[in-house]
Amino acid sequence: MNKREVMIYTRYERFWHWSQAILIFTLFFTGLRVHGSHELIPFGLAVNIHTWAAIALMVLWVFTTFWNFTTGQWRQYLFKKGIMKVIRFYAYGILVGEPHPYKKSLQRKQNALQSLAYMTFMTLIGPALWLTGILYLLYNLWSHFSWSGEALWVVALLHTAAAFAMGTFVVIHVYMTTTGKTPLHYVKTMITGYDAVELSEVEEAYLKETKAADIR
Amino acid sequence: MRKILHALGMVALLCLPGGAAWASSTADHSKFESLKGPFASGPEVTKACLACHTEASHQVMKSVHWTWDITNPQTGKRLGKARTANSFCGSPVSNEPRCTSCHAGYGWTDVRQPAPTDPNAVDCLVCHDRSGQYSKVATDAGHPLYEPRMIGGKLKQPPDLIKAAQSVGDPGRDNCGACHFNGGGGDAVKHGDLDSSLKKPSRELDVHMSADGANMTCATCHTFNDHIPSGSRYMTQAKDPHGLDLPKDDHNRATCESCHGDTPHQQAKLNDHTDKVACQTCHIPEFARGGIATKTWWDWSTAGRKDADGKPIFIKDEHGHLSYSAEKGDFRYGENVRPTYRWYNGIIDPINMGENIDDSGILVLNTLHGGPDDPKARIWPFKEMRGKQPYDPELKTLLINHVFGQDDSAFWTHFDIQKAIKFGMEYAGMPWSGKIDFIETRMYWPITHMVAPKEQAVKCGECHTGSADGRLADLPGFYMPGRDGSKLLDILGFLALGGAIAGVIVHGLLRIVLKGKSRHE
Numbered sequence: 001m002n003k004r005e006v007m008i009y010t011r012y013e014r015f016w017h018w019s020q021a022i023l024i025f026t027l028f029f030t031g032l033r034v035h036g037s038h039e040l041i042p043f044g045l046a047v048n049i050h051t052w053a054a055i056a057l058m059v060l061w062v063f064t065t066f067w068n069f070t071t072g073q074w075r076q077y078l079f080k081k082g083i084m085k086v087i088r089f090y091a092y093g094i095l096v097g098e099p100h101p102y103k104k105s106l107q108r109k110q111n112a113l114q115s116l117a118y119m120t121f122m123t124l125i126g127p128a129l130w131l132t133g134i135l136y137l138l139y140n141l142w143s144h145f146s147w148s149g150e151a152l153w154v155v156a157l158l159h160t161a162a163a164f165a166m167g168t169f170v171v172i173h174v175y176m177t178t179t180g181k182t183p184l185h186y187v188k189t190m191i192t193g194y195d196a197v198e199l200s201e202v203e204e205a206y207l208k209e210t211k212a213a214d215i216r
Numbered sequence: 217m218r219k220i221l222h223a224l225g226m227v228a229l230l231c232l233p234g235g236a237a238w239a240s241s242t243a244d245h246s247k248f249e250s251l252k253g254p255f256a257s258g259p260e261v262t263k264a265c266l267a268c269h270t271e272a273s274h275q276v277m278k279s280v281h282w283t284w285d286i287t288n289p290q291t292g293k294r295l296g297k298a299r300t301a302n303s304f305c306g307s308p309v310s311n312e313p314r315c316t317s318c319h320a321g322y323g324w325t326d327v328r329q330p331a332p333t334d335p336n337a338v339d340c341l342v343c344h345d346r347s348g349q350y351s352k353v354a355t356d357a358g359h360p361l362y363e364p365r366m367i368g369g370k371l372k373q374p375p376d377l378i379k380a381a382q383s384v385g386d387p388g389r390d391n392c393g394a395c396h397f398n399g400g401g402g403d404a405v406k407h408g409d410l411d412s413s414l415k416k417p418s419r420e421l422d423v424h425m426s427a428d429g430a431n432m433t434c435a436t437c438h439t440f441n442d443h444i445p446s447g448s449r450y451m452t453q454a455k456d457p458h459g460l461d462l463p464k465d466d467h468n469r470a471t472c473e474s475c476h477g478d479t480p481h482q483q484a485k486l487n488d489h490t491d492k493v494a495c496q497t498c499h500i501p502e503f504a505r506g507g508i509a510t511k512t513w514w515d516w517s518t519a520g521r522k523d524a525d526g527k528p529i530f531i532k533d534e535h536g537h538l539s540y541s542a543e544k545g546d547f548r549y550g551e552n553v554r555p556t557y558r559w560y561n562g563i564i565d566p567i568n569m570g571e572n573i574d575d576s577g578i579l580v581l582n583t584l585h586g587g588p589d590d591p592k593a594r595i596w597p598f599k600e601m602r603g604k605q606p607y608d609p610e611l612k613t614l615l616i617n618h619v620f621g622q623d624d625s626a627f628w629t630h631f632d633i634q635k636a637i638k639f640g641m642e643y644a645g646m647p648w649s650g651k652i653d654f655i656e657t658r659m660y661w662p663i664t665h666m667v668a669p670k671e672q673a674v675k676c677g678e679c680h681t682g683s684a685d686g687r688l689a690d691l692p693g694f695y696m697p698g699r700d701g702s703k704l705l706d707i708l709g710f711l712a713l714g715g716a717i718a719g720v721i722v723h724g725l726l727r728i729v730l731k732g733k734s735r736h737e
Contacts, residue, residue, distance in 0.1 A: 036682040036698045037706075043677035043698055047485060095730045140488045149588055153695045157702055164709030168716045175720035179727075 001198045005216035006207070008109055009193040013073075016064050017190055023057040024170060026050075031163050054133050061126065077119045080112035087113060094179060104197055106213070121169060128162035246382035253378035258322045258359055259336040261381045266335055273335035275443035281320040282331050282338070284308075286450050290563050295450050298327040300566045301581055303603045303659040304400035304514060307569050307616045310643040313357040314620040318395040322358045328644070340384070343391050347383035350375040351394060355620070389425060390415050392434040404508040408553060408599035409665040413506020421506050423669045439469045446470040452662060454494065454562035454586065455594050472496070494560075494594040496664050498674040502552045503599060503663050509537055513548035514603035516617070517654035520631040528631060543619070543628045545604075555597030555663045557691055561586030564660075570646045572612050573655070579607075581659040588694035595691065597663040604656050606637060610649035616640035 009017070026049060032038055033046035041049075068074040085101040090113070093101075102111040110118065135142075135155045142148055177186040189195045194216055199207070207213050245251055250264045266273055280286050284297040297308055297315075308315030308327050316324040321337045331337075339358060341350045353361045353372075361374035393415060400406030404413075413421060419428040424437075438447045447453075447470025461467070461474035469475065472495040479487040480495075489498075504510040521529045521542050528542030537549050563585035573579055586593025606615040618640035619627045627636035633652060641648040679688045680698030688696065 034680075034697050035701060036680075039677070039681070042675065043680045044675065047676065047697075048483075051485070095726050097731075140491070143488075143491055144591065146589065146591075149694050153700075156695055156697065156700075157705055160701060160709065161705055164705075164712055167709075168712045171713065171716040172720060175724065178724070 001200055002204060003196050004199050004204060005194045006106065006197045006199065007193045007214035007216075008104075008106070008195050008197060009190060011193070012067055014190060014193055016060065016067070019060060020057065023053050023060070024166065026053045027057065028163065028167055028170070035160060035163075051137065054130075054137070058130055058134075061130070076109055077115050077122065079119070080108075080110075080115050083112040083116060086111050090176075090179070104195065106197055106199070106203060117169070117173070121166075125162055125165050125169060128158060129166060132156075132159035132162065241385065245384050248382070251378070251381045253381070255377040255381065257362060258339055258341065258377070259334070261377055262322075262336045262338055262340050264381065265340045265384075269340075272340065272443065273338040276320060276338045277331070277333075277335070278442075279320075279444045280448070280450075281443075281445065284319070284327065284331065286448075288451055288563075290451070291565060293565070293568075295566055295568070299568045301569050301571075301614050302400075303581055303601050303605060303657045304406055304511075305617075305619060306516075306605060306614070307640075307644075309569065309616050310618040310640045311620040314355050316357045317352050317354050318398070319358045325357045341377075341380050342394060343387045344384040345380040345391065346385040346388065347376070347379045348390065350377070350380035387433065387435055389433050392438075396434075400511065404504060404506075404510045406511070406601075407661055407665075408503040408510040408550075409500065409661075409663045411504070411506055411508045411510070413508050414665065417506065417666075419669055420672065421668075422666050424667055429669075437469050437474070439467050441467055449662060450564065450566070452560070452562040452564065454560050454596060455491075455592055472499075492588075492594055494596045496662075496667070497555075497557065497595050497597050499667050499670070500555065500597055500663050500665075501668055501672060501674045502554055503597075503666055504551045504553050505666055505668075507551070509535065509549035509551045510553070510599065511547055512550040512553065512599075512602060513546065514544065514601070514605075515546040515654075516606055517545060517604045519543065519545035519627070520633060522631065542631060553599070554687065556600040556660070557595050557688055558584050558598055558660065559586040559588060559590065559593045559691070560584045560596040560598075560662070561590050561593035567614065569616055569644065570613055573607065573614060575607065575609065575612055575653075575655055579655050579657045581657050584660055595688070599661040599663055601659040601661060602656070603659075604654040606633070606652050607655045608649050609651050609653040611647060613646070614655075615648065615652060616644050616646065618643065 030041070030046040030050040030053065033041055033043065034050055082101060089098060089101050092098075100111075102108075104111075132155050136152075136159060139148075139152065142151070145151075177190075178184075180186040180189075194214075204215070207215055250267055255261045255264070262273070276282050280296065285294070285299075286296050287294045301307060305311065305315070312325050312327055316327065319331065319339075320342060321332055321339050323337055324331050339352070341360075342352060351360060352358055353365070353367070360377075361372060364371055364373050366372075393410070393412060396407070396410050397403055397412045397414065398405070399410070404411030414425055417426045419426040423429040424432045425434075430436075435445075438445050440446070446468040453471050456471035456473035457478065458465070459473050459477045461469045472480075476495070478490050480490075481487050518540070519542060521540070523529050529540060530538060530542060531540040533539040533549075535549070538544075538547055540546055564582050565585065566582040567573060567579075584596075584598075606617055607613065608615055615637050617627055617633070618625055618636045621629075623639070624630065625632070625635045625639035627633060630636070637648065637652055674687065677698070679686060680696060681689075682699050683689070686699060688699065694700075
């Protein structure tokens with residue numbers, strides 16, 4: 001087994017990650033303005049930016065879903081065993097210098113807790129946001145129904161609740177990036193795409209022969 | 217397609233008569249023998265007009281301008297100036313020669329009776345004079361002066377009826393304004409969005425009527441069909457789903473949608489509002505913007521005070537407005553007033569004189585109908601007129617105050633409220649217990665004129681705000697982004713966010729303090 005610098009986050013993955021990050025921060029900031037939590041920018045401008053950023057994010061998610069399924073990367077998000085060990089590590093082990101219970105490999109880019117968190121993000125928080133968001137955007141298509149007044153409350157409150165869940169996710173996610181070898185290690189990885197991964201000789205030979213992933 | 221329809225609508229508008237200076241007539245009235253006079257009175261002029269315009273008087277006499285009598289088909293209630301209470305002078309009943317100076321005719325001296333039936337009693341000139349020197353005198357039941365008269369210490373000359381008759385044309389803003397700008401007894405008093413500043417408004421004041429804007433007249437929108445005006449405060453069309461008014465339609469353009477359609481904005485989000493928010497709500501950010509103050513408070517209960525010498529007291533404020541008048545009581549005024557906003561589906565329920573009232577609180581003289589769940593209702597701007605006026609605390613009816621007249625009871629001459637009310641109620645033939653009290657009232661006047669240029673429309677955040685001075689802060693019952701939400705959800709949400717932030721800070725500090733270095737590589 002050799003430790004090699006391997007491109008584990010491809011160009012599209014990094015583009016997805018960072019553009020999604022910018023859009024989510026934009027949406028959170030403008031969303032809080034529309035919600036009435038701050039008045040740092042005019043309401044109308046916030047609505048405009050929020051709408052366009054939401055449309056951009058939904059387009060991005062359509063592409064990414066396509067990408068996840070065509071590349072088979074969706075398997076990365078499946079449930080893995082050993083989640084309690086990972087939770088115990090972050091709650092306690094990391095503080096006293098225990099080793100991380102999980103080893104990164106080419107086929108397992110995420111630990112069990114990450115997979116669960118991202119799965120939640122993609123199947124619960126994300127859809128809750130875009131489903132309610134689309135209903136909200138298309139309000140005029142259903143505003144003529146007698147129940148539209150009550151329904152707008154429900155839609156708005158669900159959207160707000162999901163946004164708070166998204167915000168909480170982002171806070172923890174950003175903090176977790178500091179738990180690598182160095183506080184900025186994971187951020188660098190997500191920028192360059194390269195991380196140190198242990199490769200068996202077979203894997204290394206395969207990658208070199210096929211150039212399925214760059215090795216540095 | 218919408219754009220094309222819009223353009224067609226505008227073209228149609230420009231081609232139709234009544235649109236100010238665009239149309240020219242094929243008749244020059246100054247060349248007509250029959251208009252060379254002499255005319256001894258207004259009715260003589262009308263007689264000359266009717267020689268050619270044979271149906272004009274019959275048409276006018278069917279209009280509310282003539283009858284002051286209208287039945288709201290939605291409520292079945294018979295309304296009109298002669299019946300309906302207002303919070304200004306109260307009622308024209310018993311005050312006719314003064315109040316009927318704004319009747320579209322001559323000589324209606326008793327509003328208990330229907331308006332005159334003589335076709336020559338119609339006043340053609342008040343609407344059609346374009347010489348600018350014809351006017352009704354304030355106290356002669358609709359007649360102009362026929363002889364010079366001392367009025368307010370000045371000798372006023374009668375108008376030249378021949379000049380007026382030869383000048384006739386489509387009504388201008390000043391024609392309609394002669395009465396409508398002076399509702400409530402003086403310039404700007406009543407409506408707030410109608411005053412003499414609209415004769416020559418700047419673009420900022422009224423984008424439609426300004427010479428720098430569309431230079432429209434009142435009748436450009438308030439289209440007349442056989443002398444029947446469109447647009448009504450008694451029966452408002454609060455929402456116009458028909459939209460653009462094309463030549464094939466009913467020639468009723470009194471709604472904004474008649475020319476602008478119901479999706480007039482380039483931004484879809486703004487069009488999303490048109491089902492619930494009247495155009496006027498955003499496009500008339502303030503009323504009384506023309507430099508003339510409108511009355512916002514009229515307290516009749518203080519009227520009648522005299523000084524030590526027994527002379528009636530009149531006090532002016534620093535702007536030169538009467539703040540107290542022995543004739544009328546206490547006044548307050550407003551300029552550049554932010555409207556009051558209410559849901560309104562076009563049904564308004566005014567109280568008539570003689571009708572039973574509820575005196576347990578502030579009395580609303582014209583209840584607006586509609587709410588957030590009413591598909592016909594939209595949020596409309598109103599001038600909220602406040603004041604106090606006399607009522608009968610036993611029989612629970614509003615009282616008719618006889619203010620004007622050459623007799624021993626008129627309040628403005630004798631300042632005796634008992635006598636004035638006694639006269640008014642007897643004249644009206646209405647029961648009165650003999651007691652007088654004053655009740656605080658509110659009256660709602662839809663704001664629909666003084667449309668500002670689009671750059672000055674109300675900004676989104678003026679309504680979409682949780683702030684207590686938000687424009688819609690006192691209009692609950694529906695969800696509005698930026699104003700409404702769930703306190704509980706906000707607390708839970710910020711607890712989750714804050715908890716996460718606090719948690720990661722504590723965790724990070726522990727990592728630094730304990731220097732536990734994971735061997736994860």
